[in-house]
Amino acid sequence: IAGITQAPTSQILAAGRRMTLRCTQDMRHNAMYWYRQDLGLGLRLIHYSNTAGTTGKGEVPDGYSVSRANTDDFPLTLASAVPSQTSVYFCASSPGRGGNTEAFFGQGTRLTVV
């Protein structure tokens, strides 16, 4: 089934540990995004990639890094996790940036930093 897959679905992580959230899409979409969703707040963009080989910072990039070595994969790394990074993380992709290019979302990763 075509779509976008995230792993793990949930994780409890000790503060100070390093963690990589994985995201893979098989739709050959150019653009990919990482969002965090916190109660009472809208989805906030962490990092994005408009095409393989390029990345950019979103609204809340501090403490996170990404890479886009190929079209399909867009991992998000927390170098040294802190409790404020407890959140639900969504990876998304879209064919491009303009027009009626809806974003498709993965099922999310629920991360708890203790």
Place this chain on the structure above:
Amino acid sequence: GQNIDQPTEMTATEGAIVQINCTYQTSGFNGLFWYQQHAGEAPTFLSYNVLDGLEEKGRFSSFLSRSKGYSYLLLKELQMKDSASYLCAVRDSNYQLIWGAGTKLIIKP
């Protein structure tokens, strides 16, 4: 700053009609999206507006007024499965999506 405002929560009755409003102030405008998100699940696309007016898609319609920075999502013939959060998002001049916090819609029998 950029801002998307939606009501936090709304309640409606099964079979009725409900209108969820969204007002926005963004740096530029390149389209407005509505997404549905059931609890514990990912957002899924509902509608897209870039020109003023009404876009109808089955039981759901979305309206846009760019001059007023305003949109609404209209849901007709409400069903229990429509209980979800509805997210309004605007694509700004940098082609990034700015998201509202979402409106939790509760449907009562």
